[in-house]
Amino acid sequence: MSHFEPTIIAFLCNWCSYAGADLSGTSRYKYPANIKALRVMCSGRVNPLMIVQAFRAGADGVVISGCHPGDCHYSQGNYFTRRRFILFRKFLEFLGIDPERVVLSWVSASEGKRFADLMEELTDKIRNLGPLKNFTPLETEARGEINDS
């Protein structure tokens, strides 16, 4: 892997993690530009199937980040998130997709430093994993034209 720069999409909940990301900006902590945030109101909004869509779209890694348990602005959204993704990661692995590419993390509005560090760490990890090969968009393999050799 000569020089590979991964694309990482981060689903951030508006109240904790997105605010935390903002804070790491206002306090000028640095992290790699590989991270692209997508704001949702609550991590509970994120449908696991969206992760696959992100992969197909070209993402090499995905972050889902919400409030710490108990702190959810909507009181319970992150508990559902937790449940869904514990299961979903295991399922991805079963299908041969490296679960390390899907990271769930709790980041509060006050953890600007932590957010930056997490993103740093995560980007390195995905960089080492290399590009995601399970999803190669728009390849067309017509039935009957399977090349056997």
Next chain:
Amino acid sequence: MEKFILPKEKLIDFLKALESYDLFAPVRKEEVTVFAQVNKIDGTTFDFKNQPLTPKGIMFPQTESLFTFDTKTYAMNDSAMTPKKQRVMFGLRPCDARSFLILDPVFKQDYPDPYYLEKRTATILIGINCSEPFTNCFCTSVGGSPASQEGLDLLFIELPNSYFVEVISPQGKTIVEEASSLLSSASPEEEKIKDEIVQAVKEKIKRNIETKHLPEKIEKIFENPIWKDLAFKCIGCGICTYTCPTCYCFDIQDEVLKGGGKRQRIWDSCMFKEYTLHASGHNPRPTRAERLRNRIYHKFKQNIDKYGVAGCVGCGRCISFCPVNEDLIENLMKIKKL
């Protein structure tokens, strides 16, 4: 018409002799046998038993990109799977060969379809007779036969330790010439054995139905409640159409990603609710009854009216694969009884 003999052990050499062509043949792929391009030719590659899946995908791929486009440059370029060179399709069953004769007019008449036609014209069809008919084979009931030559350029008929090769078309002849060294001309005795074998296989086909007067019959019973009876156990999956060698319905979609995309042509199935669903939400074939009726109608009435031949080669796949025992023959019987 010339007839030759190819010793079984020479088969591989025969195929090797055709290496100037792209060779397509039935190969084992995990659980099932599919028609696929073959690059390395050896004894282990092939599976000449009856193929559960239709080879129509070679001419009419389940997914074919007609062209690609680029939303940045607005460039469009043809990406259809145009054959690079002449193709040989080896080892297809006579019924499947016939299916191409049924597909041809559909893609030729009215609006000639270059994507199908260029593959079709670039392909020489070499069949092997059907020696082990499936449980539900009924080709003989729809004008076919286990050793039918229709649609083929060459037909191999399996004898105990050789193949009886019938040359059917000029293309077939050229092939034979390229492999002439391996072939010897057939003797009348061998021809006799061949005829006996073919006859024997014919008798192996146990399912049959007299289809002569079906069209008139079907026409009369369009509104008959029998369609509901026939359809109640249908679960509306696409198996019968996707495994059918003569079904040709497709859907066209632009699939865009990463600032570019492809115009894709994908098999579709008249058994799906979405197939006839209008944008308005109205569905002219609202229930499985109308859909099942449509399929039988199309195969045994409309196709005959338009192209003079039933849209069915009697391969029996729709019967064998149906998960809930929708039995085409049984259904046709019921219709006839009315």
Next chain:
Amino acid sequence: MRIGVYICHCGINIKATVDVAQLSTFAEKLPYVKVARDYLYMCSDPGQNLIKKDIEEFKLDRVVVVACSPRMHELTFRKVLESAGLNRYLFEMANIREQCSWVHQDKKSATKKAHSLLAASVHKVALLEPLTEKEVSVTPTVLVIGGGIAGIQAALDIADAGYKVYLVEKDPTIGGHMIQLDKTFPTLDCSACILTPKMSEVGNHPNIEIISYAEVADVKGYVGNFEITVRKKTRYIDETKCNACGLCVSYCPIETPNPYNLNLSKMKSIYIPYAQAVPACYVIDPESCRYLLKKECRQCEQVCQGLKAIDFKQKEQAITIQVGAIIVATGFDTFDPKGKPEFGYALYPNVITGLEFERLVNSSGPTMGEIVIQGKKPKDVVFIQCVGSRDKTVGNEYCSRVCCMYTAKQAHLVKEKIPHANLTIFYMDVRAFGKGFEEFYNRVKMEGVKYRRGNPSEIYKKGDKLIVKAEDTLLGELVEVEADLVVLAVGLVPSKSTEEVIKLLKLSRSPDQFLLEAHPKLRPVDTASDGIFLAGCCQGPKDIPDTVAQASGAASKALILISHEKVKTEAQTSIVNESLCRGCGFCVAVCPYGAIEPKMIEKAGEVTKVASVNDALCKGCGMCVPTCFSGAIQQKSFTDNQLLSMLSVLGEKNVSF
């Protein structure tokens, strides 16, 4: 569609790390984009006017601002759209400051990322739909649950402001725990003396309706429009007729423990908790009344012939009231020391809790204020602090904030009444943080009360004395102290009723099990549910002044709400596509606000159940969306369609259209 894209330099904040000029040339090429500009400060008046002008000139119908965090200026620019006659929700912001220029150094990669964020926002904005906030009218009344000092204070403030208040109290009288206290620290003024005037003020206030001996049974509706059902327990006495003459009591043959005195004394089956009770009306205790149990007696009924206030046929009744806001003031219970068996509470009668001591020392208490235990004045008295507080073994990690001071106060009271008694207080730390606390603590120490640092491990009986065994952690030695009376400074825990309240109002708890506020610092009296506020110890242990302060805070919050005729609700709510909905109710199950309800509709000739969203209740979290397999429920401005199209852009390695 006509989209305008506006890229902000933010002085050099963005410009320094992102090539804004290149960004706007890039933006111009994007589908539907009619104009793209970059400007020094988009949020400045000139910047805003720039956008307004373009909206008119280019007939823009969608706007993307590429600048700072939407948490910063989303509202600013929404207003701009509105003032230019566009729907404020046809707007999207790409955050290239906090989450791009400020966190990245390499200009090339930062610009590249900015491209992709911008493109994603354009893709989303193109799919946005105009939205409107609903306005719901507000019922200008308030429900206060709990008649302790918190409830009383909140009710009085709101009533004095001229609004109607319903004060619901589960006991026969308001007053709560405060009325059980003797003196209050550190000022030592008599608790009842300062509370009872407030109580009678509540009782007589034209704007306050006390519904005592009652519980909230059901809560429907939403902010501004709650419909409350209150279940009134049967008093067997007609409140309108009883004049509290008390004649009945002398005739009642049954005696039963008095809960007001924590069962340290007895009362009759027909009773009034205490003289100053509000409302001043008697109650018949169904657990002990001879007639209610055995169908005999009815003496009280006979002596009350004149008023005919006693009515054994009385039934439990349900009252429904309409309110615009709810204040929860359900208070606390004291920790039950049976949870710390080593202290022998309930085993040794001379081991009592702090609250029991308050009654014992109170002149209206079981002993008329004499400190007498087992018939004699105690000589050696031991106080143990932090019983059930700061104690993980009983699951209460928090400090109850009042015990240090009430223990000091109680020690002082003992000294006052039994000058020669030897007083020992076992403590972990003394937290005298409040106004006048430290001074009072010093004063008590001066009075000769012995403070020993240590947490007793055991109390056992030796002869007619109790021995309190502990390690004095300052001297580092094991000490055994004799005691005739041991007072346990029990901590505060959420009241039993909290569980019920949570169910009714869909509130949640903080880890300490008290009710959770909306924000620990900035919204300490709000809850996650609009129109519901917290006052007093239900939110966490507090002393009286803090409670009163928070109660007034809650009152003013409620007043702000009900003083408006209408209240705006969230616009980015969820919406159900009924033709797709299977009526499985998954969304109903996850909604934390009970905003989704099943309803019956006619579908394909069949009556089927589908989900329907109450916009007034929906807070727009979108939690319901992933639970919907058929994708029937979607969150406005965050639909699957919109998010997926953003993803398709964000996924690209190099966006260069």
Next chain:
Amino acid sequence: MNLFSLKEAAKQALSQTEVNFVIGYTKGSYGFRVAPFFAQNEAEVEKLFFSPLCDLSLVNYLSLEKNTPLEKFGKSPEQKIGIFVRGCDSRAINQILSEKGIIREELIIIGIPCHGVIDIKKLEARFPGVLDQARAEEEDGKYTICFGDKSFAIKKEDILSDKCKHCAYPTPLIYDLLIDGKVEGKDDRYEDIKPQEEATLGEKEEFWKNEFSRCIRCYACRNACPLCYCENCILERLSPQWVKRSVNPTENVIYHLSRAFHLAGRCAGCGECERVCPVNLPLMLLNRKLEKDVKSLFNFTPGIDSEQKQFLTTYDLKDSEEFIL
């Protein structure tokens, strides 16, 4: 299986005036095949039967009839449907009930304690080309298969459907009438998915790539699933388009992943998806994996109670935090 009591049960159900029809099994048109049958009157009840050949689930029809009503069977709200269910089917019904997909009052459930059914594919592989209607009976660990004038004895485990090999709930969990006595369930250890679980990431990826490359996307797995009863499936929707129509490894993975995950905590393990697949995809592996994890992580088993909460719409404060950063 006592055919008499089976038919009696069906008649009993039909005798209730409001019952429209009873969905049961009848002999297929050839060989080992069995067909679903809707008996509307006592005469038609005579056609009903049950044998180890009944490898298909009928539950599917409850929602199929609802989504695309066939006039003949289109029922007025107060009319009921009778249906024969095996253990796994009853779990499917429980699950659908808990999702309010059907109304209990509209069903007469006739429970068949199930000793396991035969995998017809395996049988047809053994006896190709059998046209005469075959019979199958089970006794002490053996199946007796008869067709024409022939009869064979085959060891049960040789042709038993895979889904039945670890069935924990062979006796219906919900029914109005139960035929014959209860059958003991097996202790399901999920041995069948172990190899796949223990494979390396690479092996797994390779395995599924190969499998899914065969998929012809006929949607039979979805249509046959009793729990896929959305009137409009998101996997076929164009906006948003979760799965592109192209049939290629990427889209096939997305299709099967999405389909399976929609069944997480819902799949009743009836194995229909795998049974109907014309290219023999091992789809139950996916469902079984999810079932196992849902059980071990959240201690939840779908379909054992018609009242139970959905595990994806509930949570436990003590849910695992492993892997969360």
